[in-house]
Amino acid sequence: MGHAFDDAVALTPLDENRSQGHTSPAYANMVGPFGGITAAQALSAVLRHPQLLGEPVSLTVNFCAAVADGDFAVTARPVRTNRSTQHWVIEMTQGDATVLTATAFTALRRDTWGAGEHAMPAVAAPAEVDLPRGPGRVEWINRYEMRFAEGGFPTAWDGADHGVSRTRLWLRDQPPRPLDFASLTALSDVFFPRIWRRRARPVPIGTVSMTVYFHAGAEQLKATGTGYLLGQAQAQAFQKGYFDQTAQLWNEAAELLVTTHQIVYYKE
Amino acid sequence: MGHAFDDAVALTPLDENRSQGHTSPAYANMVGPFGGITAAQALSAVLRHPQLLGEPVSLTVNFCAAVADGDFAVTARPVRTNRSTQHWVIEMTQGDATVLTATAFTALRRDTWGAGEHAMPAVAAPAEVDLPRGPGRVEWINRYEMRFAEGGFPTAWDGADHGVSRTRLWLRDQPPRPLDFASLTALSDVFFPRIWRRRARPVPIGTVSMTVYFHAGAEQLKATGTGYLLGQAQAQAFQKGYFDQTAQLWNEAAELLVTTHQIVYYKE
Numbered sequence: 001m002g003h004a005f006d007d008a009v010a011l012t013p014l015d016e017n018r019s020q021g022h023t024s025p026a027y028a029n030m031v032g033p034f035g036g037i038t039a040a041q042a043l044s045a046v047l048r049h050p051q052l053l054g055e056p057v058s059l060t061v062n063f064c065a066a067v068a069d070g071d072f073a074v075t076a077r078p079v080r081t082n083r084s085t086q087h088w089v090i091e092m093t094q095g096d097a098t099v100l101t102a103t104a105f106t107a108l109r110r111d112t113w114g115a116g117e118h119a120m121p122a123v124a125a126p127a128e129v130d131l132p133r134g135p136g137r138v139e140w141i142n143r144y145e146m147r148f149a150e151g152g153f154p155t156a157w158d159g160a161d162h163g164v165s166r167t168r169l170w171l172r173d174q175p176p177r178p179l180d181f182a183s184l185t186a187l188s189d190v191f192f193p194r195i196w197r198r199r200a201r202p203v204p205i206g207t208v209s210m211t212v213y214f215h216a217g218a219e220q221l222k223a224t225g226t227g228y229l230l231g232q233a234q235a236q237a238f239q240k241g242y243f244d245q246t247a248q249l250w251n252e253a254a255e256l257l258v259t260t261h262q263i264v265y266y267k268e
Numbered sequence: 269m270g271h272a273f274d275d276a277v278a279l280t281p282l283d284e285n286r287s288q289g290h291t292s293p294a295y296a297n298m299v300g301p302f303g304g305i306t307a308a309q310a311l312s313a314v315l316r317h318p319q320l321l322g323e324p325v326s327l328t329v330n331f332c333a334a335v336a337d338g339d340f341a342v343t344a345r346p347v348r349t350n351r352s353t354q355h356w357v358i359e360m361t362q363g364d365a366t367v368l369t370a371t372a373f374t375a376l377r378r379d380t381w382g383a384g385e386h387a388m389p390a391v392a393a394p395a396e397v398d399l400p401r402g403p404g405r406v407e408w409i410n411r412y413e414m415r416f417a418e419g420g421f422p423t424a425w426d427g428a429d430h431g432v433s434r435t436r437l438w439l440r441d442q443p444p445r446p447l448d449f450a451s452l453t454a455l456s457d458v459f460f461p462r463i464w465r466r467r468a469r470p471v472p473i474g475t476v477s478m479t480v481y482f483h484a485g486a487e488q489l490k491a492t493g494t495g496y497l498l499g500q501a502q503a504q505a506f507q508k509g510y511f512d513q514t515a516q517l518w519n520e521a522a523e524l525l526v527t528t529h530q531i532v533y534y535k536e
Contacts, residue, residue, distance in 0.1 A: 058477045058531045060328040062371050064348035064355045079366045080332035087332045089369050098347045101357050101371050103330050105476050109508040112536040118504040208373050209326045211479045213512045213531045215505040236386040237483040237524045240377040244481045244527050256505045259512050261529050263326045263481045268380040
């Protein structure tokens with residue numbers, strides 16, 4: 001039997017731009033699927049495209065509606081192909097309804113001068129950080145190993161303003177699976193809602209838009225393999241029903257693989 | 269005579285979704301227009317749409333090619349309208365060529381609990397920070413008042429690795445113009461390239477994708493008026509031809525109006 005992630009992001013090509021996929025019970029959320037798996041499905045439509053040039057550099061997905069359990073269609077169009085770069089417009093539909101829009105940018109990358117400017121924070125090693133007790137409250141949580149080094153899931157919903165929303169955790173697919181662009185996309189969305197952390201109140205939320213910048217190329221992902229990633233996420237503002245989240249993912253070699261951002265609806 | 273910004277973002281409706289605009293010499297960059305004005309034009313196509321619901325919450329623009337001097341067409345389609353939210357897909361073309369793709373999310377915002385989590389850094393007041401000497405090297409620079417409190421434009425291209433890419437500056441339209449969503453979008457892109465700051469080397473660059481999260485609503489923008497914004501921008505990673513930039517814009521009342529991110533091509 002293959003990995004649940006591979007099954008979840010598998011697409012059947014219908015024509016050059018159009019594919020069919022299906023939601024996966026293994027990644028079910030409270031209502032509809034985990035957003036990260038939906039984002040990974042959108043990127044997969046680009047990754048399987050015969051005209052694909054290069055590797056993903058950026059991806060923005062907009063969640064328009066809860067994806068209903070069952071089949072969906074996803075269209076990925078290369079709207080502009082330059083010498084070494086390519087721009088994509090992506091849309092996911094169920095029946096006549098648009099459930100997701102996205103844009104992506106892929107490129108052939110070259111070796112250049114490079115540097116990090118956001119050092120990996122010092123936290124205890126994965127083996128020294130406890131696993132949460134008991135199964136996740138929604139199914140998709142069980143598809144990830146998460147070891148919270150700071151700012152774990154609230155144990156008491158006391159509704160106090162804890163003043164800070166930062167979380168740091170070690171994470172990887174459960175069972176472990178070699179990292180690729182699709183799984184890295186899903187991993188970019190694993191952070192529980194920052195308002196739950198800040199307020200210790202389980203208010204209704206929903207991610208509206210998520211952007212992923214891939215600093216790593218395929219070789220670096222291959223070298224990362226099934227190792228842990230350190231994820232860090234924090235909000236910068238909560239205002240009038242929406243908060244943002246800015247996050248980073250490093251591998252155990254302290255290489256920054258991804259910086260990612262999202263804006264999230266909340267009801268208070 | 270009106271403000272150059274109003275002329276630059278003016279669109280002529282062609283049908284419900286489609287408008288025509290034109291590039292503005294006042295916002296010319298080295299090649300083509302300043303990206304911020306192009307992003308503002310894309311948002312303007314949403315703002316002028318008769319079916320618009322609510323105010324902008326997020327915008328992602330992808331720059332597919334340099335916009336040629338002259339006319340362009342911009343199409344903004346409301347692909348999903350929910351009770352109080354709306355998703356947009358935007359495309360800018362010149363002839364048959366796509367020069368920009370974008371997505372936007374608008375919403376009717378409600379009063380909720382709110383909080384900031386990225387305090388405005390302490391810098392000298394605008395009047396105490398010198399203006400750069402002499403005119404900008406490209407025309408659009410002259411459309412903004414920029415007072416660099418930290419990390420100003422390099423005065424010597426020494427090619428050294430300065431180790432940090434952070435810039436803090438006071439900024440506003442020049443001449444001053446009351447803040448609105450379109451001008452705030454353009455202001456989100458005024459930071460000179462982070463690699464020029466970090467490396468003090470004027471390497472060729474080009475923004476590929478920019479995302480703007482609007483934390484402020486129209487009332488807050490109105491209250492901000494023609495006051496200064498404090499902008500802060502910094503890269504997190506420079507790798508294989510692309511660096512990211514994460515930035516914030518506060519008003520003088522220390523309210524965080526925007527958080528914004530971009531990924532930028534560089535040649536080394």
